[in-house]
Amino acid sequence: MTDASSTPPVRSSAFAPLRQRVFLILWLATIIGNAGSFIRDTASGWLATDLSTSPAAIAAVQAAATLPVFLLAIPAGVLSDILDRRRLLIVIQVLLGLVSLTLMLLSAAGALTLTGLVALTFFGGIGAALIAPTWQAIVPELVPRTDLRSAVALNSLGLNVARAIGPAAGGLLITFAGATVTYAVDVATYGIVIAALVWWPRKGKASDPLAESFGGAFRAGLRYARRSKDLHVVLARAAVFFLCASAVWALLPLITRDLLQGSSGLYGLLLGAVGLGAIGGALALPTLRLRFSSDSLMLLAALVAASVMIALAAAPQPAIALALLALLGAAWITALTTLNGTAQSVLPDWVRGRALAVYLTVFNGAMTAGSLAWGGVAEATGLGTALLLAAACLVLTGTLFHRLRLPRGEADLTPSNHWPDPLVASPLAEDLTGDAAADRGPVLITIAYKVTAADRAAFLAAIHRLSTSRRRDGAYAWGVMEDVADPETLLEWFFVASWAEHLRQHRRVASPDADLQRELLRFHAGDSPPEVKHHLALPPT
Incomplete structure (x- = not known):
């Protein structure tokens, strides 16, 4: 073949x-x-x-x-x-x-x-x-x-x-x-x-609401x-x-x-x-x-x-x-x-x-x-x-x-499926299902970490490695910001073209990326997990 x-x-x-x-x-x-x-x-x-x-x-x-x-x-x-x-x-x-x-x-x-x-x-x-x-x-x-x-x-x-x-x-x-x-x-x-x-005798594809155009x-x-x-x-x-x-x-x-x-x-x-x-x-x-x-x-x-x-x-x-x-x-x-x-x-x-x-x-x-x-x-x-x-x-x-060494190709690239489903308020839930999901966007995802000054350099090095997978799996822009009022609060942000594309991104995250994300959690000093928020662009008026 x-x-x-x-x-x-x-x-x-x-x-x-x-x-x-x-x-x-x-x-x-x-x-x-x-x-x-x-x-x-x-x-x-x-x-x-x-x-x-x-x-x-x-x-x-x-x-x-x-x-x-x-x-x-x-x-x-x-x-x-x-x-x-x-x-x-x-x-x-x-x-x-x-x-x-x-x-x-x-x-x-x-x-x-x-x-x-x-x-x-x-x-x-x-x-x-x-x-x-x-x-x-x-x-x-x-x-x-x-x-x-x-x-x-x-x-x-x-x-x-x-x-x-x-x-x-x-x-x-x-x-x-x-x-x-x-x-x-x-x-x-x-x-x-x-x-x-x-x-x-190949089985046909099941209907997928997130099928790509x-x-x-x-x-x-x-x-x-x-x-x-x-x-x-x-x-x-x-x-x-x-x-x-x-x-x-x-x-x-x-x-x-x-x-x-x-x-x-x-x-x-x-x-x-x-x-x-x-x-x-x-x-x-x-x-x-x-x-x-x-x-x-x-x-x-x-x-x-x-x-x-x-x-x-x-x-x-x-x-x-x-x-x-x-x-x-x-x-x-x-x-x-x-x-x-x-x-x-x-x-x-x-x-x-x-x-x-x-x-x-x-x-x-x-x-x-x-x-x-x-x-x-x-x-x-x-x-x-x-x-x-x-x-x-x-x-x-x-x-x-x-x-220029060839990669060994031994990493497990099956989806890790470790991202939880995003929380969506009930008034928006109907707008973000089916074909409508592909039309709503862009989406801004933010993740807030608490990182001490001693861990800051190591954290930034690790999160910049993570940026590659964010962009590879769906993000078209990515960055890290600090809170001017609280420099230990570091905000990772990335944009995805649509809500449907972000849901596909959930499916694409592989096990090596999950390991890297767990490594980032070692630097998080907060009492609760890092806060994840999803921000959806408003339609033009």
Whole structure:
């Protein structure tokens, strides 16, 4: 389903999620669906070399596939969090099937041009952008929490099984059966995935009076991503790695044809070798994580990928190139699963789809920018020089960013539910229920602490750490004030956009934030708990 894994060591059975029937059926279906996508992409990548000899034009096909994910991943993540995920997946699979059907018909008519190929690849990328966050977000629904990390790792394994099968099958199909049959096989795989999703006995969402609108959910997702320091580290590491490593993907069709003097069959075999290497890497990762940290694995992946690019620049024999691409697949899956898994582990469920979409935006933005940039470099300096420059970039950034440590992702991010319901006077109670709650705001929340002069510095340090979670979970402004008449009275205040958003904030507070709030209470010197008040803006008159 998705390409992700967990950062901490895996100690449960790696194949335990396959005992869950729904997970097993969807896992097998997505292997078939992903294999079909790789078959289509292999055919499109090779057809591009027949339609143009320009490295920049060939790289544009790769950019057309990743650019929509860069542009649309965040809105797609919002949709995955607020819509029925099963229905959303079915609709998008139908649309993707229509894109492949169009490619098949144009190819059969001999009317497929480079412009048409790029345009349809772009439309396929739109479907991929809309579907990716949703596939990632449904995993916790399919398995018990104890099997979640293994399920994420199996998704990675399944994707790479498809990566091993699809490109090789695509290369053979386009060589012996032609592009029309190749695209027809991809169309058939969408039917299988749609049938599995229709079969999935997923329970519908219960009605929720605090359900978010698209605009509100979009803002909440961006706000969370802006305030999550752990996510920032993952995004930075992903951007620099994939910006440099994208060179080999953007230029591989030309590497096959010009450096290796190969055909479409060799191109498919090279992509299949990447998949086989990735399978081996995915199977070895649980053991490697017990011996190496996530940061060491990222550095190792960068060095191996750079070495492969240097070796490819020397135009090796096809058999050696296959071995090199297998190494690249192992390095690629090591980096991808380490980063994806870390991102999964630092996100709470309520914002998972949106925040993962931010990660996908950075990933595909780096891939898109890298594809275009390395295509331009190859156009100006040649394939070999472009590969050497990309390898140097990967070694340099991998070494420098090794100091920016990835988060461990071991915190319990389930809601603590320790905030009591706010007290509301009876005249206002009816105005603050149902749809009306979303329209009333902003809301000012104040919390009054009594803090002695001796504890003041420690208290302020702790409460400023708490400000991050306040802003991340719903506040758009936050501060601390002192009472000029009583300097030991310190007032924490924050604004939330609406009453409904504040009630959602109650649901979002996680256990680490609850621990920090309990730490603040140690500094409170009053006889009664800190006084909490909610102030609602009056409507304009």
